[in-house]
């Protein structure tokens with residue numbers, strides 16, 4: 645397939661799973677694609693934090709925490725087929741985490757997926773052979789005589805583009821769309837996103853290790869502040885240190901919202917205490933830090949509040965006349981699968997095949 649029916653030169657803002665899926669599909673159809681992301685690497689909320697810590701005796705060690713999406717599921721056959729290809733290429737692997745709810749509830753295994761060796765691997769793979777400009781925060785998009793320019797920090801970082809795609813969380817996307825498509829910006833802002841304070845910790849294996857004893861990999865505490873506790877070192881293909889336990893704990897969305905502007909040290913102290921309570925044991929801390937995701941997940945829409953996509957059944961927005969497109973998890977309904985489907989569907993519409 646060639647880019648004969650679609651735009652030839654495309655700029656994509658955002659190298660998360662939605663932007664990467666759009667970029668891959670367009671590049672495979674023969675488009676010249678350039679991607680821009682404000683972060684140092686790609687993946688967006690498919691993220692793995694690399695942390696260095698120093699044991700009581702010994703030299704600096706490295707630890708890795710999947711502090712964004714901890715694992716994801718695939719329902720749509722096309723997404724499952726894509727993941728099977730990525731699995732064959734060694735970029736993802738299956739994981740069936742055992743989930744434990746409130747005390748006494750049975751532990752339940754769910755079929756899920758992980759990036760390999762880390763979460764951004766899937767996006768790195770989709771973006772292989774596609775130019776990505778990292779540490780480039782796009783500040784505006786400019787249209788003149790049917791061509792687009794992308795500006796970072798007020799300076800042009802790309803010009804003479806046939807089309808631009810914005811693959812960002814709604815609040816960030818709305819800022820870029822506002823001068824061109826105020827109605828897209830308004831619709832994007834009507835998609836509420838929940839924040840998430842995330843605790844990453846390395847501790848000694850607790851006495852009677854509750855995760856091992858009760859046979860779970862993820863605990864769903866019944867009440868805030870914590871919503872999810874993931875045993876990072878239970879994941880296959882992740883490094884582990886004998887005698888140590890690695891935890892990633894997500895604060896409840898409402899609690900995170902209430903504490904959005906709180907001091908990180910206070911949040912860390914409260915979440916560390918909550919982790920000990922959830923596990924029912926004191927922990928010997930070796931390393932601990934928190935990360936604030938201001939836009940973590942799409943809040944499920946209440947009936948009657950759905951802002952609605954631009955076209956019927958659309959998981960994306962595309963104005964072929966102007967050469968402006970939008971994709972992201974908020975348009976697809978939330979989560980990794982929705983973001984991937986959104987990016988791919990946008991590329992197909994741009995190519996005139998969707």
Ligand SMILES: Cc1cc2nc3c(=O)[nH]c(=O)nc-3n(C[C@H](O)[C@H](O)[C@H](O)COP(=O)(O)OP(=O)(O)OC[C@H]3O[C@@H](n4cnc5c(N)ncnc54)[C@H](O)[C@@H]3O)c2cc1C
Nearest residue numbers: 658660661662681682688689713782940972973979980983
């Ligand atoms: C704590 C947490 C838990 C989650 N749990 C789950 C789960 O269990 N299951 C699930 O399916 N999903 C989960 N998610 C959600 C999932 O991670 C997202 O739905 C998905 O990664 C969104 O992909 P995206 O490409 O739409 O956006 P993003 O991944 O946010 O990508 C957007 C990219 O744009 C970049 N960017 C932003 N502004 C600019 C700018 N101005 N210029 C240039 N670049 C910019 C960002 O750096 C980022 O790389 C979770 C997310 C978090 C944070």
